[in-house]
Amino acid sequence: MNFKTVYLFSLITLFCLSCKKHTGTNTEAKEVETAISTFVNSKPNIVVLLCDDLGYGDLSSFGHPIIKTENLDKLANTGIKLTNFYSTAPVCSPSRAGLLTGRSPNKAGIYDFIPGLKKSPDNRDLVHLQAHEQTIPAMLKSVGYTTCLVGKWHCSSQFNSDKQPQPNDFGFDHWFATHNNASPSHENPNNFVRNGEKVGVIQGFSSQIIVDEAINWLDNKKGDQPFFLEVTFHEPHEPIASPKDLVQKYLPLADNLQQAEYFANVENVDLAVGRLVEHFEKNNMDNTLIVFSSDNGPETFMRYSRAKKSYGSPGELRGMKLWTNEAGFRVPGIINWIGKKTFTGTTDKVVSALDYLPTFAELSGAKLPNRKLDGESFTALLENGDFDRDKPLIWAFYDALNERKVAMRKGDWKILASIEADGKALPNIHNLYDGNEALVKNAKLINHVLFNLKQDINESEDLSSTKAEVFQIMKKALEIEYKNLLDESHIWVREE
Template sequence: MDSVSMKSIIAISLHLLLMTDFVMAETQNPPPQAEASSKPNIIVIMADDLGYNDLGSYGCKDIPTPHLDKLASDGVRFTSGYVTWPMCGPSRAGFLTGKQQSKFGYYENVSAPFDPKQGLPKIETIASLLKKQGYVTGGVGKWHMGTTNDQHPNAMGFDDWFGFLGGGLMYFPLDHPSYKGRFAPIKRPLNMKYLQHTMPVIHNREPVEWKQYLTRELTDAGIRFLEKKRKEPFFLFMSYNAPHLDLEAPEETIAKFPPEKMSKIPGVKPADRSVYAAMVWEMDQGIGQLLAKLDELELSENTVVWFLSDNGGMRKTSDNRPLRGTKGAPHEGGIRVPMFVRWPGKAQPGKVLEDPVTSLDITATSIAMAGGDPQAAKLHGKDIRPYLTEQTKEPPHRTLYWHTARGPAPEGVIRDGDFKLIIGKKSVELYNLKEDLGETKNLAAEYPEKVQAMKARWLEWDKDKAPPLWTGDKNIQYADYDWLKGSPHYRDGSE
């Protein structure tokens, strides 16, 4: 073999060796762009006070919800999806932190939003944890976690926030003709409810003007976030106010739901159900627009979309059947909610899963999807990806616990398999949910040993609850936050 041929062989061999090293290096150390693009976008849509049976996918007959039904059929729907408390504030505190709220002393709703003691303590949230995984984080709608500078969503992990900081909001601007001057100007101190419901809409720390129906305003804000952040891995918390009271909707929407055509629900007036239906329909339409925007931006295939309500539906408006109870109750109608997730390419569309899962699992699983470690973050939920993808048929939870007292009193719920025990102030209730989903027959007297064993387990779980973050209310009407300027609740500290 001549020297020229030998040099060619050596050159080719070196080239192949270098190429092999390059390919191996690329495989072992993918470029940052590839890592970023592999992270799924994550959206959590939370309704407020939506009844268990108020979506078509859960059996509703009088309120069309085509977009949410399509989202449920494109994903995995849970029949035993639970939240951590039967009312807004503690339930949302549990989801946002990924932790049982009694473990850090959050036992009741923020009722006095300008009382600096009320609301979240300094704590990690789903947003701050996802930021650590390289996500840009956004929130839209209801906060209800306090109003101090340290409790503001921007200080709790949200890069971008459009919404309101109270526990609800009137659905039209305060000068809307339907209010007949009731709120503009406010002539006397407001009760706790309307103090919260007349706070301004803000974008981060600036007040903004808004002109349209609130649900539509929030949808538009969510769409703007998607358009702006579409090139980065993002997390978006769409925290709708609907269908929380007050009962308000555009007249043309209410007209779609004549009272005489609404389902007959015990304790619900047809006229109230009519407006409630309009509110749910408006929310469904908005969610349809958000999902369409994902399609338009070619983001759908890499976006996980969760949906749930923050607690059970209201006695005045909602249909929680076949469950017993409503918002505020420890029965299934207070804590079991519509819940589903669309995870394209991973979770089988149309799957219905019956084992219990919780809102805490949404937080933990989202962190895991983003590449984080829920256990290292000391979250109380479970990463349910193996359950969602049917890699395992083992239920994520054998036993679930709730602390339901509005304080540290020993009141709560334990669900162990099919059995559920409610521990009240003076009595206990035991139900077999598999045989009696409506909780109609209290079995406590028939199974005293099971009652004692389950109660002992709950008491052991409840031992490390924290003292209340606050007690009592201070009806503080004014504050000097810059984002309050222009609202009826702004007053300079010098006044």
């Protein structure tokens, strides 16, 4: 039976038993209670692990020749390794918003990373995840889940302020987070907030600190209801700091001290993941679905002055973070369901973080939000490895470092296009607001290129001329999808 069938069967069974309860004995009433308990406990615990700026080639199971990630490799080897997994944007804030909502972050009005509060002429200071957005934790709470966020939030310009919604407003019962990066670095951070209260300096390294918090929350939460836990690591985003013993381990293998620190940073995340998984296993949390990925691709070395330890690897992919080429948003993906038999192995099926929300809804029996989603449920992938998405994946990132700011993947094919406004290339912009809305919406897509990603993972051969029929189909599809995305994109207007 598939997940939907199991869910419906459970509901029918409970209904029949409840009917008995009104005319039957105490024994029958206990049967109802037992049936309800069994059904509730069948809902999986759900754990989202999200790295920050981890490259496609940064795990040993994804080809890194030096970094050791034994715990994540074990999850991949005993679960599902996704070689075509995509984040929802090539930069942090929109990627997180897309993950939480199952919709393109453009629709939430989050187009680029969210800086701290500073009034900006493009209304960027207004940007935040708005109260009407429907999220994974809120959805799961509606069917009895208890919820927790530990790590990086980065979905509001006014963090820990009553002027904008905070994590608890989106369904997190417990939250322990920073606005953006751990500060002053991953070591001994001083900017964590726990449920609205500043924590102060914490000794240790961020990846281990947030796993400590997660374990403590698990040990102290009341009741036996299923849980949703989102663990958003700061690593390996700058400013990087790593344990000395791990740095010394990599120093003979690295080109320099800074690269050794990066390698050690990734392994420290792996060790933190290992501790968390061990806690699940030791405490018989044997119905726990774990999904692992990164918010976007790796940072470019020295793109800005503090990126002096950014030695992330895009693997075989073209581009880096902030690109609409593959390395901007194709990231390592791993799924492992502790205690549940699923499809196991490596798959090239195309999966996105947009798909988390509809998948978790199906697994938990939760009702989907009453709005159009861009993600699709991949429960079939968990069952038998068979998942072929219907919806294309589209990205419109107006601050892209590469020439073409719009990209779409459909099947094995990917098409990219530049944007022309008033006869010239659209300048890089951080935000859509009433001052540039007309410019962007009246612009047109030009300079298209086409790639077959199954045959050309590096996007090295433009097939727009040699595959003319496919190119025209993809070009037309992109025009439709991009128009739909623009029509639904949120425009920020300052209310004076």
